[in-house]
Amino acid sequence: MAKGSGRHPQPDPDSxxxxxxxxxxxxxxxxxxxxxxxxxAERVREGRTAWTFAASGGPLDGGMRADGASAAACMGSALERLRQAGLAVPF
Structure with missing residues (x-):
């Protein structure tokens, strides 16, 4: 994660x-x-954003989803959304 000026680091796909x-x-x-x-795989073949993270349950109110062009971009977006939902993910 790149260091950000906010409360949480900003996602960095190269991190x-x-x-x-x-x-x-x-x-x-x-x-x-x-x-x-x-x-x-179908979205890969079509050149579309192919990676998806999905989560639900526990302390999350409803489900959440994050998409990305790579696994890293997808997880960077997912971490940001999880933190916005109040989960202090320690990574």
Whole structure:
């Protein structure tokens, strides 16, 4: 994550967030949040944004989704949205 001037770091697709994705998913599970990240092969073939993160349950009010052109961009966006929802993800 790149350092931002706000309360939370801003997502940086080049930061290696994909290296901690499994740790993030495990941590979310420990918080009672059902979460997954997936790639859609059809969207890859069509040149569309193919990566999706989805989460629901636990402390989240309703579900949430984040999309990205790469796993890193998807998870960077997901982390930002999770923090906006009040989850202090420690990564």
């Amino acid at each position: 290696g967030v994909e290296d901690v994705t499994m740790l993030i998913l495990e941590w979310l599970g420990e918080q009672g949040v059902d979460a997954m990240i997936r790639v859609d």
